Amino acid sequence: MPTRPRRLLKRGERLLEPDVYLTRVGDAPAVVKDYGRYRRTPLAPLARVLVRREARHLRRLRGWTHAPMLVGVVGGLALAMEFVPGGPLGGEAAANDETFRRLRGAVAQLHASGITHNDLHPANVIVDGERVVLIDFASALRTPRWLRNLPVLRELRRSDLANTYRIERRVTGRTPGARVAATLAAPRWSTALRDTWKRFYRGLRGR
Known part of the structure; x- marks a missing residue:
């Protein structure tokens, strides 16, 4: 996971709900959806599927103004994307x-x-x-x-x-x-x- 300072935006509390936080990737702010709390649990494979599916959709929508730009997948259980102000x-x-x-x-x-x-x-x-x-x-x-x-x-x-x-x-x-x-x-x-x-x-x- 990124080691830079991060600010929690939303804590995942429900089933397969990720923690969401704001950090920086390179010189740009990024939002990360982190399913890391499911690592080494029976739900880890499902969490990885959710990350891969969302990343695949964002890749297909790259350049579309109405979706955030994908930054990357981190460790299989976290998805980093463009931070949209507003x-x-x-x-x-x-x-x-x-x-x-x-x-x-x-x-x-x-x-x-x-x-x-x-x-x-x-x-x-x-x-x-x-x-x-x-x-x-x-x-x-x-x-x-x-x-x-x-x-x-x-x-x-x-x-x-x-x-x-x-x-x-x-x-x-x-x-x-x-x-x-x-x-x-x-x-x-x-x-x-x-x-x-x-x-x-x-x-x-x-x-």
Whole structure:
């Protein structure tokens, strides 16, 4: 791990949640997601998979203004990436209608590249002036073009977009119009599947 001074930004407390801290790599500030507490535990292989998956997504998105630049993988259990100034959407960072248009545009571009984020919420959207940056691609999924019209993948894209409107509603108090709400309404099978996953995940966290 880097030996330079570091400032803890978030301590991982839940299952497979990393410690996140700010440090310097070379002459530039960097954010590190560190799963090192799982070293020499049965969960170490899963933590390494999460690091590799997120690093792979960031490599594919290199040069895209709406994702942080990958700095590198450290020791297999830590991921270093560009530090994006600003703050999370809904925090101290200023947000207006243009901010949300940029957010929806970024999500549309992400989907056009074949990637769904799958974990969009205010803390995973950083606003740096006019720049809107999506972070935390550990849950992201990339699919080949020929699979993208499968119902489950269309639902993942719909869910990403729905989350952008939920973020806007949470930050501004506004609700989308009836046409948008109808378009974003989750199908019954998707709701049942999501509820099953949430119960399973809560069970894991409770162990």
